[in-house]
Amino acid sequence: MNLEEAKNKLKSYGNFDVVVAGGGTAGAVATIAAARNGVKTLVVEQFGFLGGSATAALVIPMMPNHIKGEPLVRGINQEIQKRLLDLGYAAIDRGGNEGWFNPEALKFVLEDMVLEAGGKILYYTFVEDVIMKDNEVKGVVIVNKSGRQAVFSKIVIDATGDGDIAALAGVPFESGRREDGKSQPMSLRFMVGNVDFNKLSKFLLENDKKSYVDLPLIEFAMVPGNGWPLEKYFKEGVEEGILEESDIVYFQAFSVPGMPGVIAFNCPRIIGDYKGSNADHLTEAVIQGRKRISRLFKFLKSKIPGFENSYIALVAPMVGVRESRRIVGEYVLTAQDYFDAKKFEDAISRNRYPIDIHLPTDRLPYERTLGLEEYHEVPYRSIVPTKIENLIVACRALSASFEAHGAIRIQPNMRAIGQAAGVAAALCIKKGVKPRQLDGRELRKVLVEQGAYL
Numbered sequence: 001m002n003l004e005e006a007k008n009k010l011k012s013y014g015n016f017d018v019v020v021a022g023g024g025t026a027g028a029v030a031t032i033a034a035a036r037n038g039v040k041t042l043v044v045e046q047f048g049f050l051g052g053s054a055t056a057a058l059v060i061p062m063m064p065n066h067i068k069g070e071p072l073v074r075g076i077n078q079e080i081q082k083r084l085l086d087l088g089y090a091a092i093d094r095g096g097n098e099g100w101f102n103p104e105a106l107k108f109v110l111e112d113m114v115l116e117a118g119g120k121i122l123y124y125t126f127v128e129d130v131i132m133k134d135n136e137v138k139g140v141v142i143v144n145k146s147g148r149q150a151v152f153s154k155i156v157i158d159a160t161g162d163g164d165i166a167a168l169a170g171v172p173f174e175s176g177r178r179e180d181g182k183s184q185p186m187s188l189r190f191m192v193g194n195v196d197f198n199k200l201s202k203f204l205l206e207n208d209k210k211s212y213v214d215l216p217l218i219e220f221a222m223v224p225g226n227g228w229p230l231e232k233y234f235k236e237g238v239e240e241g242i243l244e245e246s247d248i249v250y251f252q253a254f255s256v257p258g259m260p261g262v263i264a265f266n267c268p269r270i271i272g273d274y275k276g277s278n279a280d281h282l283t284e285a286v287i288q289g290r291k292r293i294s295r296l297f298k299f300l301k302s303k304i305p306g307f308e309n310s311y312i313a314l315v316a317p318m319v320g321v322r323e324s325r326r327i328v329g330e331y332v333l334t335a336q337d338y339f340d341a342k343k344f345e346d347a348i349s350r351n352r353y354p355i356d357i358h359l360p361t362d363r364l365p366y367e368r369t370l371g372l373e374e375y376h377e378v379p380y381r382s383i384v385p386t387k388i389e390n391l392i393v394a395c396r397a398l399s400a401s402f403e404a405h406g407a408i409r410i411q412p413n414m415r416a417i418g419q420a421a422g423v424a425a426a427l428c429i430k431k432g433v434k435p436r437q438l439d440g441r442e443l444r445k446v447l448v449e450q451g452a453y454l
């Protein structure tokens with residue numbers, strides 16, 4: 001919608017310095033960072049809570065992103081984890097991963113941090129359009145119970161995960177892998193309650209040397225054909241008709257800090273060529289996912305000790321989308337940059353997590369590189385879109401190749417990128433410059449002053 005039309009036809013919700021579209025993993029942190037830097041910031045979120053994939057899609061725990069045992073993402077990311085730890089809703093495992101957290105508690109912590117910073121939250125609201133003047137974003141159109149309204153802002157941060165705002169504004173984007181355009185598969189995650197942890201851990205210690213058992217922390221997994229000890233139980237489930245072959249292409253489960261007796265699952269994988277930016281695909285994915293969850297649950301109850309008296313506690317309200325749109329930004333991060341451990345003057349995040357690609361097939365589970373000895377960096381230019389002004393894309397839709405995206409998509413990096421986007425937006429407003437004109441080296445300096453490790 002153009003600016004004149006928005007002014008004439010829509011009721012105004014208000015004028016802001018920064019509007020963050022989507023209060024997810026990156027968006028919540030971007031809101032905290034922008035508001036802390038003294039600019040008037042609104043976050044618009046379709047659900048009634050913050051956290052996005054971490055809370056709505058039940059993506060737990062955060063994957064580690066360390067070098068020599070030291071976390072590469074600090075700043076607001078560590079503040080969030082510290083608050084959760086102090087409340088007893090996070091945990092550190094023997095490998096030093098401090099990323100175990102309770103998704104329900106994260107909703108409280110993020111909301112508190114946004115409000116303490118002076119940010120404004122608008123829940124139950126969908127961003128459905130952009131307000132444009134030529135190639136400049138001037139705000140967004142929102143829709144909710146109060147109707148359709150215009151929100152005017154100097155900078156918009158697209159933190160929708162799927163790059164909805166960038167696509168609406170006309171930013172060029174790619175999606176999926178080069179050879180066939182297929183994206184990484186989605187998963188519909190779920191939680192099961194009343195699991196007998198003593199029985200389960202005894203079974204795992206006796207039967208699954210690959211599992212991690214250090215009560216109350218438990219992790220176990222199974223990927224067919226990869227020598228995972230639990231495979232024989234899953235095969236039995238398939239032979240007995242409890243499971244379908246495609247239900248077991250990837251299975252992973254974790255306990256949840258502060259939720260005794262609860263196991264959360266990083267599965268089932270959704271089979272099919274689905275896009276996170278297509279509402280029919282999302283619907284089909286959830287329907288397919290629930291059918292798979294019914295079968296998996298029946299399997300767990302009958303074959304895995306500890307699950308006999310369990311129940312399905314929660315199916316994620318949001319299907320987990322690993323990858324959908326990726327914008328073409330001022331810099332496109334590549335796998336070569338990853339392998340070269342490339343550093344940038346305008347770095348906003350450091351990553352050492354492997355290129356971790358769940359393959360879009362019902363047969364092959366995933367491809368994973370070994371973690372680098374060194375870290376590589378993500379430049380500010382990869383969150384600045386080409387063609388369109390006043391927009392920053394701070395979410396997994398940032399500018400990266402399919403492969404590079406597979407490494408940087410994890411939550412600690414998204415939080416680092418969120419913090420960078422919030423600070424960048426505030427600097428732009430204070431200096432009266434557009435995101436493309438902002439000196440990334442200066443941004444980096446301010447980020448370091450504010451706790452980032454760069």
Ligand SMILES: Cc1cc2nc3c(=O)[nH]c(=O)nc-3n(C[C@H](O)[C@H](O)[C@H](O)COP(=O)(O)OP(=O)(O)OC[C@H]3O[C@@H](n4cnc5c(N)ncnc54)[C@H](O)[C@@H]3O)c2cc1C
Pocket residue numbers: 021022023024025026027044045046047050051052053054056057059060061062063125126127128159160161162164186187188266319320321322394395396397409410411412414
């Ligand atoms: C199945 C799965 C397993 C994963 N496993 C791990 C793991 O083990 N560890 C790890 O660290 N990472 C993991 N990841 C990756 C990581 O969780 C995501 O890449 C990351 O959370 C994405 O953050 P984001 O901010 O880009 O998007 P999100 O956190 O998804 O945030 C997007 C937000 O925008 C909102 N939104 C979207 N569109 C609109 C709109 N138009 N209007 C209003 N609001 C909107 C959404 O409701 C959401 O809150 C996994 C991801 C998936 C899907």
